[in-house]
Amino acid sequence: MHMSFWWDYKLTDYLFRGLSSHSIAGLVGMCLSVASMSFAFEFLRYLQAKQRQKELILRSEQLKTICPTETSTLLDGTQAPPGVTITPMHRTFLFVSEIGLWFSLQNLGYILMLSVMLYNGWLFISAVVGGGLGYFVFGQMFMKINLQNCQIIRDTWCMQKCGEPENLPGSKDGESTPALEAVPGTSTTVLNCHEVAASVHAECHPQN
Structure with a gap:
């Protein structure tokens, strides 16, 4: 096996x-x-x-109905509408899509890694050029979406008034928000504010 770059056009047993x-x-x-x-x-x-x-937009709409903003509550003097629920169909679609994209990325990444590990200089240059072209086309949009995701988190979570523990029943000591129960008449449970915040917080703070 070659342990240094080589430039021959003859390549035997590429991956298979x-x-x-x-x-x-x-x-x-x-x-x-x-x-x-x-x-x-x-x-x-x-x-x-x-x-x-x-997923963030869906959870954002859910959280906005669960935890109305302080301004809208003071101006309208009305109660928030029933929470937006994430139906089993939505959960299934989001889960399958997420798993499918993760599976594709992982396998494609391993194939590219094995291709580069053949130490063929032409394959290495091809991987670099292809990745560079892909980043040139999608890099700006990728960063823009990540910034938008952080904006959704900030606007949805940080600007919400989820209630005070002394005014809301069911809250525990040390918690600013009680756990929310299932919405009557639905088969799904509405996430409380802490659960939604924990799920979307990782968007701006990946653990790499």
Whole structure:
């Protein structure tokens, strides 16, 4: 096995036994495949951020109805409408989409890693060029979505008035918000403010 970069066009057993290149045209095809996978990796990262934004928006609407803003409560003098629930269909769709994107990213990342570990210089350059092109196309949108996600968290969570423990029944010592019960007439449970905040806090503070 080569432990330093080599530049030959002959490539034997690329990832799978029998998948080999013995011509320049074959190597070009493999390089295009690696570049495409590297480009697709950046695209999947962008899709994953978009998927997280959909969940944040859904939870944002839920939290706004559970915890109305102090300004709207004082001006209107009305009670907040019933909380927006996350139905089982929404949960299933979000879960399947999240798992599917995670699975695709993980496997594609491992394939790219194994391709680069062959130490073929042409494959390495293809991976770098494909990833760079993908970042050029999707990088700005990816960062913009992440900033929007943080804005959703700040506007939804930090600006909400979730009630005071001495005024709301069911609160425990040391908690600013009591746990919310299931909404009558629905089969789903509305998350309390702490649970929603904990789930969306990781968007701006990833544990890497």
